[in-house]
Amino acid sequence: MIHVVAVGDGVDPDRLHALAADLAHSFGVSCHVREGVVNAAFARDAARGQYHSTAILERLRGLAADPGVRVLGVTAHDLFVPIFTFVFGEAQLEGHCAVVSWYRLEEEHYGLPPDEAKLRERLAKEAVHELGHTFGLHHCDDWRCVMASSHSVERLDLKGAEFCEGCGRAVEDMNGAPRFGPSS
DSSP: OEEEEEESTTOOHHHHHHHHHHHHHHHSSOEEEEEEEEOOGGGEETTTTEEEHHHHHHHHHTTOOSTTOEEEEEESSOEEOTTSSOBSEEEOTTSSEEEEEOTTTSGGGGTOOOOHHHHHHHHHHHHHHHHHHHTTOOOOSOTTSTTSOOSSHHHHHHSOSSOOHHHHHHHHHHHOOOOOSTTO
16 A cells, blocks of 8 residues: 655645546555645755755654555655755655655656656656555666656656566565556
């Protein structure tokens, strides 16, 4: 089961419900949007003007009391870890929590007109990628696999929305979850 939770201000509930539907379809498991918002103010770095994703993950860990539930935090805030300028998301490897941001996934961030369909696709890919890490998956060498590393939206747009056969099998073997996408 996956729980989607809003992190910080400006999170559109309709976007969360659309993402939950995409994740339920992708993973073949129940996916629910939790009520309420996790306050992100504690994670804001004033000097960077960004939010520390690892700190948010620690806060989300308190929501993942049931070992059968993965918690995905979703935010409109710009995320970072100290060694990178920004991150689209972060996850606890073999843990139960992940966080994603759509801040740098929006076309408007790059001076282009809004494209809700493209944003939805990008957000779903990034969410599946980060949740893949919670299943113990590392970055995949297959550039088409959703687990391929993405340090830019161009790379995110190039890769597929599905696990490759090897990554899909690993998710299935580790947690009894169905393989993702048409390769199953």
